[in-house]
Amino acid sequence: MDNKKGRILGILLLAVMLVFGLAACGGGSGKGGNASDGSRQSEGDGGGSGNTGASDDSGSGNTGGKQVTLDFVWFTDGIEGEVMKAIIKDYEAENPNVKINLVEVAYSDLSTKLRTMIAGGRPPALARVTDTGYYKNQALPLDDYIGDQEAFTSQFMDSIKPYYVMDGKVIAVPMDVTANGLIYNKTLFDKAGVQVPQSPDEVWTWDEFKDALKQVMEKGGAKFGLVWDFTPHRYSTLLYQFGGSIFNADGTAAAINDDAGVKALEYFVQLHKDGIIPESVWLGGENPNNLFRTGTVAAHLAGNWMLSNYREITEFEWGVTYMPKAERRSSVPGGKYVMAFKGSGVEDEAAKFLLYLSSKEVNGRYCQESLFISPRKDNAQLDYAFGKEMFEIFSNELANTPAEAANDWSRQELITQFTTDMRNQIVEAVAGNMTPQKAMDQLAALINAIIANTN
Amino acid sequence: MRPKSYVPYVFLMPNLLIFSVFIVFPALFGIVYSFHKYDGLNPMEFVGFRNYASLLQSREFWEVMRRTFVYVVTAVPLIFAGALLIAMMLVQEIRGRGLFRAVYYWPVMISFIIVGLTWKWILGDSFGVVNYLLERIGLEPVKWLSDPTYAKLSVILATLWSRIGFYMVIFIAGLQSIPQDYYEAARIDGANRIRTFFNITLPLLKPTSLLVLILSVIEAFKQYPLMMALTGGGPGKATTNIVQYIYQTGFIKMQLGMASAMSVVLFVIIAVFTVFQFRLTRGGAIE
Incomplete structure (x- = not known):
């Protein structure tokens, strides 16, 4: 009797373990498969919580591009997170095939989060960073996208060039400068x-x-x-x-x-x-x-x-x-920069969004509404709602x-x-x-x- | 018929699995890392025992070790004595016993970060409550957090406040398991309170004492969030203990290999300590 009870319990427990084990493996291999085939398109909201890509694939008929989701790792000091969300919304409206998923983390967790993602073989498409040099080997070089490097970098303050041009390559775009x-x-x-x-x-x-x-x-x-x-x-x-x-x-x-x-x-x-x-x-x-x-x-x-x-x-x-x-x-x-990463599977779309962010109009809006100093020379005089003379x-x-x-x-x-x-x-x-x-x-x-x- | 011998292991499986995945395997990885130069991002580079060699020569590392050791040997006896004293008072039939137990246990339920911040408000140099009161009654303010000696005292104080309640509960359980017959016999024989304590309470409490000692020593060695919130490890490095130092090496200096080597050394030291305590007390057996 005891023996039987023990055996039944044992089998029950084993069954539970197996179910858990399989579930874990299933999740793991699913994610792994996505990462290894090099594309994360149609991955839903990036959280991977059972949201299959079906909804993303539908409704993409009106544009030529494939349906993609860009994970954008972000931290917020003041009000710039809200500003960025509004900018993303506009960008998504203009580019219906692109969905940008803002992953917000605390600044103190940023480097751990990024390192874990990169070391795990699933780098985000984009991230807001301050220590650009640390990721220089993992950053996506933007030279193929920006055209002439000299023409691109001359738009920004000269003093910050060493932060985003490393080993002769542009590895990030400046978003704001601090003094x-x-x-x-x-x-x-x-x-x-x-x-x-x-x-x-x-x-x-x-x-x-x-x-x-x-x-x-x-x-x-x-x-x-x-x-x-x-x-x-x-x-x-x-x-x-x-x-x-x-x-x-x-x-x-x-x-x-x-x-x-x-x-x-x-x-x-x-x-x-x-x-x-x-x-x-x-x-x-x-x-x-x-x-x-x-x-x-x-x-x-x-x-x-x-x-x-x-x-x-x-x-x-x-x-x-x-x-x-x-x-x-x-x-x-x-200053703060936005960087795209190699191996995200959506490098082209990420680079395109970076160029959008660094354009005069978008960067000006971002800095003005967030009360930041713009790194762009042509945005030196922004119409701040507060403390204009202080910014000067x-x-x-x-x-x-x-x-x-x-x-x-x-x-x-x-x-x-x-x-x-x-x-x-x-x-x-x-x-x-x-x-x-x-x-x-x-x-x-x-x-x-x-x-x-x-x- | 006896149950099959594998059944106990099946029961252990769930915990074993979780323990392996989240504790054992990462620990093994840590040992592997400790033989490499690794920044968490770029490929690892095998360096053999070089991390350990430079650790042995690092004056700073051993200085931090010494500081941690001083903290442990100061905090642990105080926690032990304080918890035992309060436990002995609160096993007696006194009015409001439940309330007192709750009050002493309350700080245990607060996270170390909050404990640190709370004491920072109390002891803060320029705007702390204590210094405000001192100045009000015409005394000189004390540099609770910016003078190395006072800062160490403040950390010990906060440690005691936040941990005594926890060990008090363990001691209460231990004290209640001592049969009252012994005390009655002692009373009849005319033993005084001190004699009773040293000849009955302390020996019979030995298993509990060992548990409290081992737990509090390990905990004190690993203490970090409290200092982080209260002093930030300062002034300078005066309250930077080993775990904070490992964290700084690994996650601020990005030397994960070196930090892993430090963790391995810390692990060995704590293991030796625990085995030593176990041996010394014969596993808490009452002779």
Whole structure:
């Protein structure tokens, strides 16, 4: 009796396992088959949840092209996701055979998601990326689609060219550019009677800016003078202003421990010692955005992407002004790109959509509605619904940025390997555990080792 | 008739299958990765023991290991003592016992990220509640999160708050399984409370203690989300423990091979620790 019961149970369990196993295998082979035959047309919504391609195939009679679905991996910082959805809708109306499936992920999950998709042999058709260099071997070269490379790239700001032209090939299209810049609490500055520079000719030196901040702290009642984003990218603004750079010009060695690099860090440390920058941001991990929002901080060194974030502040007035200069003025350019991938099976359609996105009209609409700076030279003057004069200041910052900044930050395959260490070395100096010279010497040694190891 | 010998294995199958697919095979892949140079995207390159060799020489890696170790040997005894103490109080017939148990257990149900963020609001340097109160009563604010020593203390504090409740429940179960006869006999013999604790409670609690020790040691070694949310591993690297370091190596520096080698080393260390604890306590047997 016991035996029989046991056997029946056993068989039952085995049957359950088999069903699960088969289901898993079935799903797997189905997906595998799709990927291996190199086309993902008619795959439905890309989620693969039982939506067969039948509906996609119908109704495609009116155009010559085959019915395709493009998976577009996307992350959203502000409102640009909604803008992109509207653009996609228009594109789909014009191209009934193309369906674009926006796969939204959090920015922090983006690289993991993309790597998993690529390593699994199912790259998406398109993705919005910031670290273009990391995917340069997997990106679809666009040269066959854009015609003359020179004519194509000359439409965009020259400084960002190293981000999307790699090994002589165009691997992505620029969607927007970012500029580091200075946001200040107008209410506090007014209370202290301190006026910010009104034109590029009146730009402060760092010492003048420091005095101004001290006044705002004393007379305006600011608890802190300045908060500075806890990232090497934002720190490097000061580095370029002091005349330094991370790498030498051809990227073969570190330059961050030269005279200018050490002076910049010394100044940064001093700003902390003087109590102008609160230690809680670089040492305690406190969020500078939240600090600025309390209305007790005079200024925030961030970038133009903060405008849509701070837009809702009603407790005090704020504005954007020119960053101070040391040896020279500088901002740091950044940007977001859209990339197509090799092996998606829909490369032609993806490339066509990329060209559509990068056209003057579509890119202008995207940047204007998302409150972004356009990388296109012919979209320099957009009619923003908010903060038009602020965008002009950011554009001016970018125009006064030396080539070193883009030269450094476009070497993404190197930089990602030491950003954590760079941040830590700066922290060691701010915390007083190390002299700025020693902190930068150690960092330079590490950078040189990474360069030697990567090439 | 005895059931066929394969039947137990059939019952184990579902879990075994899931465990293999999601734990065992990835772990084996990890070992394979650890012998390669791999960025997760471009083809792997076999490097033999080079990852391990540079790990052994890396001062930073062993510094992180040491820091993790200090965290473990500080946090675990405190968790152990705290959980046992509270459990002993809450097995007694006191009023509101259920309420107290719930209150102590409550933080366990909150994810580490939220625990970290909550304590960050409490201890934050410039705008934390504690510093606000300190300043209100005329005291100097304390750099809870930006001074290395205080930051480590803050992390331990948050760890205790979030984990003691969990181990308290285990201890309560252990304490309740000790027959009351022993205590009665001890009382009749005139043993005081301390004597009773060391001669009856602690020895009879040994299996439970071993379980709590092993679980809390493994958990402390692997702790990461709490620091991530509370201090971000800072100031500098003061609260960066081994798992965060592995994560940074693998997913920020994109050195998956090296990160896998670190994981293997961590695995060996935890395994040795557990075997050692098991041996030392003879598997929790009560003699």
